[in-house]
Amino acid sequence: MTVPQTLPPNPDAAIEIRDLVKEYAGEGDAAPKLALKGVSFDVPEGAVFGLLGPNGAGKSTLINIMAGLVNKTGGTVRVWGHDIDRDHRNAKLNIGIVPQEIVFDPFFTPFEVLENQGGFYGVAKALRRSEELLRAVRLWDKRDAYARTLSGGMKRRLLIAKAMVHSPPILVLDEPTAGVDVELRRQLWDLVNELNAEGVTVVLTTHYLEEAEALCERIAIINHGELIANEPTRELVGMMGEKIVAVTVDQDVTDLPADPRFHKCEAVGERQIEITFDKGEMTAGQVLAKVQQQGFTIEDVTTREADLEDVFVQLTEAADARSGQTVT
């Protein structure tokens, strides 16, 4: 698949977001809802960028603002260097959005869906890429089938092709693999990687932290409308420098072992304890010695490095504690 190789005016940022605020008016007597509270970050050109956050954090609001579907209350957004207010048309031409919901007219075929979208974007017939795109998303053999007869996975792939009809250098995918099986998830990951290898900057939201860890080189985390992290994935995961030891003991756990160096110690089953500690402060051997000293007989042990899920939980819990909020 070919994409234009022109660079944005700020060659480092495909998308620039500054002090972005969104307040939804409350319906009836409801209070207004501040969904984005002054968010600023850049999406680097050429990246696969993950936007994560708990339900209701503001991810879709942010994407919908970039897509021109929701009006912001304050701040600026530049898409490929084009301000979404002052240069709305060029901002729109440089971004392709794959929405969470699958929406097609069921009576159009995949080929017609792409041709219609090309027409919508004013792509001249001779420049349309419907065949190339259908081949890229492995739907060329379904080009004449009604969209309603496609499987869920095929529909998602068609949505990706549809978002690429005007050859945008940026593709945004809102929860691309929500509710899809492992096999299809892998296919979609391959497709994202192929597009990125061709030069497309990809932004995706996902609830699967494993997916973000596998696909994204940089991750921003939003919590209650605030940006609480924006780091290269590897640094984010390594940031904690934590390790987790899970031990199975020979009796039900009533009192947990304790040590001031344990960051966390919790019972995760009747006879299972998970201890999180800093690799720089102690070794797994010292953790086990502590557990034994406190009267536990260890039957089994596994250790693992902290992963994105652990980091995510820690960061969002810490942010909630600071602001006195609870996760909804």
Ligand SMILES: Nc1ncnc2c1ncn2[C@@H]1O[C@H](COP(=O)(O)OP(=O)(O)OP(=O)(O)O)[C@@H](O)[C@H]1O
């Ligand atoms: N049209 C609207 N009117 C009022 N409030 C809204 C509207 N759309 C979203 N919200 C609220 O704004 C907040 C952010 O919602 P948003 O859909 O952006 O979150 P999200 O991070 O995408 O969540 P999810 O992961 O569940 O899709 C939520 O509290 C939501 O209830």
